[in-house]
Amino acid sequence: MKAYNVINTRLPRVDARAKATGDARYTADLSMPNMLYGAMLQSPLAHAKILNIDVTAAKKLPGVRDVVTWKEAGLVKYGVSPARYDEQVFCSDKVRYVGDEIAAVAAVDLETAMEAVSLIKVDYEELPVLLDIESAMAEGAIAIHEDFPGNVSAEVHQEFGNFEEALKECDIVRTDRFTNKRQDGGFLEPQACLAQYDLNGNLTLWSSTQSVHYVQRSIAMVLGLPVGKVRVVKPYVGGGFGPKAAVNAMEIAACLMSKRTGRPVKMLFSREQVFLHSRARHQFFHEFTTGVKKDGTIMALHNTCYLDGGAYSSFGIATIYYAGSLLGAPYRLPNMKYDGYRIYTNKPTCGAQRGHGGVAARAGWEQQLDTIAAELNMDPVEFRLKNMMKTGDVTCNDFNMSSLGMQECLEGVRDGSNWAAKKGKLPRGKGIGVACGFFVSGAGYPIYRSETFHSTATIRLTEDGGGVNLYTASAEIGQGSDTILGQIAAEALGVSLDDVMVHSGDTDFGVDLGAYSSRQTLMSGHAVKMAAEDTKRQVLEALSEQLGVTVGDMDIAGGVVIFKKGKPDFSRLRTLYIKEHRGWEDQPSGAELTFREAARVAFITRGVIIGNGAYKPGELGGKYKGAAVGTSPAYGCSAQVVEVTVDEQTGKVTIDAMTDAHDCGFAINRTNVEGQMQGSLSMGLGEALFEEVRFDAKGRVANASLGEYRIPTALDMPNVKTVIIESDEPNGPFGAKEVGEGAIMPTIPAILNAIYDAVGVRINELPVTSERLFAAMKEKQKK
Amino acid sequence: MKKLITLTVNDTEYEVAVAPNRTLTQVLREDLNLLGTKEGCGVGDCGACTVVLDGKPVNSCLVLAVQADGSRIKTIEGVAHGDSLHPVQETFVELGAIQCGFCTPGMILSATSLLEKNPHPTEQEVRQALSGNLCRCTGYQKIVEAVQEASRRMKG
Numbered sequence: 040m041k042a043y044n045v046i047n048t049r050l051p052r053v054d055a056r057a058k059a060t061g062d063a064r065y066t067a068d069l070s071m072p073n074m075l076y077g078a079m080l081q082s083p084l085a086h087a088k089i090l091n092i093d094v095t096a097a098k099k100l101p102g103v104r105d106v107v108t109w110k111e112a113g114l115v116k117y118g119v120s121p122a123r124y125d126e127q128v129f130c131s132d133k134v135r136y137v138g139d140e141i142a143a144v145a146a147v148d149l150e151t152a153m154e155a156v157s158l159i160k161v162d163y164e165e166l167p168v169l170l171d172i173e174s175a176m177a178e179g180a181i182a183i184h185e186d187f188p189g190n191v192s193a194e195v196h197q198e199f200g201n202f203e204e205a206l207k208e209c210d211i212v213r214t215d216r217f218t219n220k221r222q223d224g225g226f227l228e229p230q231a232c233l234a235q236y237d238l239n240g241n242l243t244l245w246s247s248t249q250s251v252h253y254v255q256r257s258i259a260m261v262l263g264l265p266v267g268k269v270r271v272v273k274p275y276v277g278g279g280f281g282p283k284a285a286v287n288a289m290e291i292a293a294c295l296m297s298k299r300t301g302r303p304v305k306m307l308f309s310r311e312q313v314f315l316h317s318r319a320r321h322q323f324f325h326e327f328t329t330g331v332k333k334d335g336t337i338m339a340l341h342n343t344c345y346l347d348g349g350a351y352s353s354f355g356i357a358t359i360y361y362a363g364s365l366l367g368a369p370y371r372l373p374n375m376k377y378d379g380y381r382i383y384t385n386k387p388t389c390g391a392q393r394g395h396g397g398v399a400a401r402a403g404w405e406q407q408l409d410t411i412a413a414e415l416n417m418d419p420v421e422f423r424l425k426n427m428m429k430t431g432d433v434t435c436n437d438f439n440m441s442s443l444g445m446q447e448c449l450e451g452v453r454d455g456s457n458w459a460a461k462k463g464k465l466p467r468g469k470g471i472g473v474a475c476g477f478f479v480s481g482a483g484y485p486i487y488r489s490e491t492f493h494s495t496a497t498i499r500l501t502e503d504g505g506g507v508n509l510y511t512a513s514a515e516i517g518q519g520s521d522t523i524l525g526q527i528a529a530e531a532l533g534v535s536l537d538d539v540m541v542h543s544g545d546t547d548f549g550v551d552l553g554a555y556s557s558r559q560t561l562m563s564g565h566a567v568k569m570a571a572e573d574t575k576r577q578v579l580e581a582l583s584e585q586l587g588v589t590v591g592d593m594d595i596a597g598g599v600v601i602f603k604k605g606k607p608d609f610s611r612l613r614t615l616y617i618k619e620h621r622g623w624e625d626q627p628s629g630a631e632l633t634f635r636e637a638a639r640v641a642f643i644t645r646g647v648i649i650g651n652g653a654y655k656p657g658e659l660g661g662k663y664k665g666a667a668v669g670t671s672p673a674y675g676c677s678a679q680v681v682e683v684t685v686d687e688q689t690g691k692v693t694i695d696a697m698t699d700a701h702d703c704g705f706a707i708n709r710t711n712v713e714g715q716m717q718g719s720l721s722m723g724l725g726e727a728l729f730e731e732v733r734f735d736a737k738g739r740v741a742n743a744s745l746g747e748y749r750i751p752t753a754l755d756m757p758n759v760k761t762v763i764i765e766s767d768e769p770n771g772p773f774g775a776k777e778v779g780e781g782a783i784m785p786t787i788p789a790i791l792n793a794i795y796d797a798v799g800v801r802i803n804e805l806p807v808t809s810e811r812l813f814a815a816m817k818e819k820q821k822k
Numbered sequence: 823m824k825k826l827i828t829l830t831v832n833d834t835e836y837e838v839a840v841a842p843n844r845t846l847t848q849v850l851r852e853d854l855n856l857l858g859t860k861e862g863c864g865v866g867d868c869g870a871c872t873v874v875l876d877g878k879p880v881n882s883c884l885v886l887a888v889q890a891d892g893s894r895i896k897t898i899e900g901v902a903h904g905d906s907l908h909p910v911q912e913t914f915v916e917l918g919a920i921q922c923g924f925c926t927p928g929m930i931l932s933a934t935s936l937l938e939k940n941p942h943p944t945e946q947e948v949r950q951a952l953s954g955n956l957c958r959c960t961g962y963q964k965i966v967e968a969v970q971e972a973s974r975r976m977k978g
Contacts, residue, residue, distance in 0.1 A: 721958075
């Protein structure tokens with residue numbers, strides 16, 4: 040393997056010191072002179088007609104500077120997928136969930152803004168509240184959106200191969216059902232924003248977002264501004280995991296009120312508002328019918344899925360496709376049929392969350408595969424290995440596994456967990472389980488149809504040659520993209536990470552679709568690598584003119600120029616540099632011509648050196664409807680083994696050990712890869728064992744706090760044995776592909792399979808609370 | 823009616839006039855401009871606002887500023903000595919214990935507070951001490967490892 044200086048290391052994150060000292064600024068930490076505070080009126084009812092909105096009293100309250108409703112905001116529809124633009128900034132005709140935005144106020148302080156909100160009087164006519172799929176789909180149910188009678192927000196029917204024909208060859212055919220629960224993102228930083236509209240008509244929005252690009256476009260469209268007049272900046276973001284990937288009404292309201300008042304407007308979500316806004320993981324109701332030959336060959340799958348979508352579409356159109364397409368791998372599956380239905384209900388809108396659309400499908404199906412392995416009397420690892428895809432395989436739905444270290448992952452966790460010594464040999468109440476999964480390494484297409492580049496990058500060298508400024512609109516949200524992109528720039532340019540200053544998360548820095556679909560390393564990484572190579576080429580060309588050495592005979596690495604065919608006399612250049620920097624103490628010295636000297640020569644002869652890179656995926660597979668969701672330039676994959684203890688007296692599950700292997704193509708930063716793996720497992724553990732957003736009969740969130748909605752604590756997570764697999768992805772920068780989302784895939788089913796191994800019951804509804812597991816064990820005893 | 827209180831924050835004494843309903847988090851952030859203390863929930867569930875109050879880690883969102891009158895407070899801004907990081911900060915940086923960083927200030931204050939009382943905690947004691955500080959990014963492992971490594975480094 041090629042030796043690298045900066046990548047494939049454990050360098051600390053570029054933002055770690057700022058975050059460890061409290062210096063890192065998040066959106067809520069920003070303020071501006073003369074700033075107003077905004078607050079929103081959100082619906083207390085889940086479904087009602089709006090008869091009248093009276094803002095008179097709110098406007099009269101001293102300190103109030105602006106009150107806006109749909110009359111001021113307009114009726115422009117927006118959302119995520121243009122085919123399903125079904126949101127408005129503020130409701131005009133009716134409200135569709137508890138939390139739906141009706142009005143906003145800007146005032147001199149937050150208390151005044153909130154008091155004004157309480158003075159807005161809305162007359163409602165209550166409508167039937169549809170809180171679940173059954174009632175929303177019932178004959179004669181009221182339409183939550185007029186254009187969607189029957190409340191089906193989206194419907195997908197796909198068949199690859201021939202499911203019915205394939206079943207005829209099968210010896211075992213099983214049908215099982217599975218459901219998860221609506222999850223919350225649970226990121227620690229509630230959404231926040233600060234909008235400033237200046238006297239020249241330029242709007243700047245600082246926001247806690249995963250995608251400055253999508254927010255910029257949405258705001259420009261909704262407020263009728265040219266895209267070029269809208270700048271969106273992302274300060275440090277305290278986690279996203281999906282729900283922050285689309286624009287929210289608060290961001291647009293802040294911009295609108297800043298435009299109207301000419302003053303900066305700051306707005307924050309409370310933790311309760313985070314739950315109301317949601318846009319997190321859907322509840323999925325899956326039914327899987329799987330056919331397998333008696334030798335263990337998986338032949339066919341029919342997956343039917345109903346998604347409880349909530350009141351609007353958000354990312355749901357992608358979700359419904361992913362809930363089908365993400366079972367196409369990592370096992371050879373020649374026949375796959377999928378029927379999906381996403382249903383509108385009067386609850387907060389669901390959207391994307393880590394492992395978008397595929398987590399519940401993966402959990403349910405991997406559990407069913409485990410059941411089938413048991414029926415075949417095959418070891419679950421052997422059964423999976425028998426069906427495993429390999430590098431170069433193409434799925435029935437046309438996903439090209441251009442690299443796939445799946446077998447290595449599975450063998451890694453088998454050996455790493457000492458599977459053979461444990462499977463079937465643990466005492467009663469203790470169990471071990473395995474599962475696999477895969478995920479896209481960036482969505483192959485933007486969320487709006489476009490020929491746009493997915494990521495651009497610009498590198499500008501400082502005039503003294505000593506600094507490398509990297510500009511990218513990518514979104515560091517905690518996953519570490521600033522560090523990864525800085526490392527890629529440093530490696531490709533031949534300097535150290537300390538020389539690179541990463542400037543990211545700003546639409547002024549270019550186009551980047553943002554942090555979702557596990558895309559930053561591969562896609563932004565490509566753009567950054569290109570920009571660095573472009574920069575290096577320019578520096579070497581300038582040097583070539585001075586030294587008479589051809590560009591091809593030079594390189595830059597480790598901060599110095601490499602002369603492949605003998606070192607020329609560069610003393611003239613060194614003297615020049617030293618003369619220009621009289622008084623400086625750190626003059627270049629030694630036998631090598633430094634990057635700094637070379638870059639200075641390039642500036643003197645050519646002006647500011649700017650390198651550019653721009654990436655979009657090449658031709659991707661799939662010509663069928665929906666192929667845009669799931670096709671990707673590369674796929675990450677993973678396997679996991681979990682060991683549990685079940686207390687048979689109480690049904691309590693303790694996770695004793697986790698062994699996880701992930702194929703990330705090539706680890707740009709090994710510490711970060713492990714961090715993504717461990718964090719994914721933690722989120723999966725939470726969804727498996729505790730997490731469930733609950734509602735009362737009127738559609739109000741019953742547990743809208745981090746006390747009552749429980750995410751894992753330090754006492755719930757075991758240490759994870761992490762195994763990094765590197766398959767050298769041909770479509771990835773330096774061979775790298777994703778880890779951030781894919782790593783969550785095997786967690787839930789590995790836990791479920793371990794629970795089965797421990798106590799012999801299959802749980803097909805999450806979360807596996809003590810009560811649910813205890814009841815299932817009792818039920819089994821009765822039989 | 824505002825009340826004049828005295829807070830000694832990171833060894834600096836401040837006199838602040840505060841309304842009785844303002845929390846310590848709000849006063850630290852808004853009046854003293856110490857923005858390193860984060861607010862993740864405002865009701866004592868997440869631990870992001872943890873500060874050390876008279877030697878004990880507390881959720882500053884659950885403390886009224888007037889209740890803290892006369893007390894000594896340490897926030898994340900007071901953990902490092904100038905440019906030199908505290909060993910816990912050092913190991914958080916080096917060992918990958920930080921991702922989004924929003925829980926980090928509170929986590930570091932809980933950790934330093936633990937190590938002052940118990941310089942050589944077991945893994946379970948570390949996990950127990952940090953169990954009131956939620957982290958959604960890391961799965962806690964690298965945080966626990968960083969605290970244990972800091973404990974080893976502080977031995978010398």
